[in-house]
Amino acid sequence: MSDVPACHTWPVATREELVAEWHQVHRAPPSDDDLLRLWQDGRCAVCAVPDWGSLxxxxxxxxxxxxxxxxxxxxxxxxxxxxxxxxxxxRENPPTRMLGMQIVYVNTFGGPTTRTQVPEADLRAAAGKLHIPYVQQGGYCDDESADG
Structure with missing residues (x-):
């Protein structure tokens, strides 16, 4: 694997160029998510393998x-x-940043989308099931010293 993500070698399109390309096929206005998918053209942003159905x-x-x-x-x-x-x-320059987009991730499974949205009790339970120490902000917390 290269030291450079594949997307860093692709020509960067302007929003106007992507919208014009979108409207060649679609009538409805595109979302940023639509434009991101159009620009990536079914390719993985890191390895460039075409994988339309599973990205x-x-x-x-x-x-x-x-x-x-x-x-x-x-x-x-x-x-x-x-x-x-x-x-x-x-991580420093992902496709959305390259294209000047901010797309809020929506978890289609209904779970949290940021670390701060995961209830601490769930994190503690997951760590216990995996038989690993629970890593709490600021240090470790094992089961014997944990509250609750």
């Missing part, structure tokens, strides 16, 4: 904003990659 909307858990569309493999890797390339470059 997933990657989002920033701190802001709740969509970054771009990734194949399932890259989406899983992104969540576990840490500060290494091409993931750092993707």
């Amino acid at each position: 997933v909307e990657d989002h920033d858990w701190d802001t709740g904003l969509t970054r771009g569309m990734l194949c399932r493999s890259c989406n899983v890797k992104e969540g576990n990659a840490g500060d290494v390339m091409p993931w750092t470059a993707f």
Whole structure:
């Protein structure tokens, strides 16, 4: 895998260019999500593999904003990659930032879209099921010293 996300090598279109291209096929006005998908053309933003049917909307858990569309493999890797390339470059300049968009991520499964929306009790329960210490803001909290 390259140190540069594939989307960083694609020509960046203006909003006007994307809207004009959208209207060649559609009558309804496009959303930013529509324009992002049009620009990515069914390709993963990181590896560029065409995957029209299975691309997933990657989002920033701190802001709740969509970054771009990734194949399932890259989406899983992104969540576990840490500060290494091409993931750092993707996070710093995702497709939505390249195109001047801010798309609020909507979780179609009804769950939280940012870390702050996850109830602490749920985080604690998930950590227990995985047999890992619960990481609380500011340090670790094990079951013996936890309140509740």
